[in-house]
Amino acid sequence: MTTLIATDLDRTMIYSRSAMELAAGEKDVTDPAAQDDLLCVEVYDGKPLSYVTTAAESMLRRLADTTVVVPTTTRTVAQFQRIELPGAPWRYAITTNGGNILVDGVPDEGWRSDVDAAIAAGAASLSEIGDELARRVDDSWVRSSRIADELFSYLVVDVDAMPTGFVEDWDAWCSDRGWGASRQGRKVYTMPKAVCKSRAVAEVRARLVKDGVLEQGTSVLAAGDGALDAAMLSKADAAIRPRHGELEALDWQHPSVAVTDSSGIAAGEEILRWFWDRVECGAGSTPAASPL
Known part of the structure; x- marks a missing residue:
């Protein structure tokens, strides 16, 4: 093929x-x-x-x-x-x-181990990112918060109620720590760049x-x-x-x-x-x- x-x-x-x-x-x-x-x-x-x-x-x-x-x-x-x-x-x-x-x-356990190692070598920990994210959000516009396979997090949000510029500001903070943020529909993802x-x-x-x-x-x-x-x-x-x-x-x-x-x-x-x-x-x- x-x-x-x-x-x-x-x-x-x-x-x-x-x-x-x-x-x-x-x-x-x-x-x-x-x-x-x-x-x-x-x-x-x-x-x-x-x-x-x-x-x-x-x-x-x-x-x-x-x-x-x-x-x-x-x-x-x-x-x-x-x-x-x-x-x-x-x-x-x-x-x-x-x-x-x-x-x-x-x-595949080998691939996942390699990904975990790449995150550990070049990015802040998931817990550090989660702690900072928790300080920036509140229940007035966040409907739920999830951790995906112990790799990254995502919020389900009320897009209309979300503060203007939140994703851009959060992405800028994450960028210096080996992570990034983006929005897809009602979900705001916080993702290690190694993933x-x-x-x-x-x-x-x-x-x-x-x-x-x-x-x-x-x-x-x-x-x-x-x-x-x-x-x-x-x-x-x-x-x-x-x-x-x-x-x-x-x-x-x-x-x-x-x-x-x-x-x-x-x-x-x-x-x-x-x-x-x-x-x-x-x-x-x-x-x-x-x-x-």
Whole structure:
């Protein structure tokens, strides 16, 4: 095989009801007439939570049969494992923003040890960061606070009530201590700089080349919508982001990163078609027919 696809999940491949909204003039998938076009891929507390379209399901399964697809998410191991993503089982998956590599569903202890060592060598401790964060927030706008796999923290916030400039000020304080902060929807992440998706993708690629699954010159294609995806997108041979999300709000651009024409769940289909064209034809070739 000559292609590895590393794709973010939430608001890139899979969508909650609140994330499905499309740009004006496009088909409204929340309309009752469109419900047959949706497949639930995640149930939480007995309630359906995340979806793909049936067209996206078909394309993702076919891509997984054709090339190496590596789900690459900021979700924790447990949060990832509750998704029934079309195309599974996955030989490799990346969770916790690159802090964990799953091999046949099991976290790789060697990789996690290396990540922990890198954090210890170049960043403040999670407890130090947590203590300072606690001094800066309050319950008037923070709905909950979580620690993700003992690697980083995130807040669920009321965006409208959050103090203006909080994320920027917090990021500046963290930056001098080997950490960074960013917002994705209602979540504000505080992340060690040593924990990044791009490093984990490079590791998975190297392992697959060593095992003979991928050729030495294998290219990496990537997709993602958030600031935490930016390094992965820019370091891929080619990448695409949806016309929504944090990177869209920042008007983030890169020469090798395309942007979808559509937004919302329709962008998920467009990203998969973009992957399909490049896997089937390669750069510069005439696009293949869509596998729909």
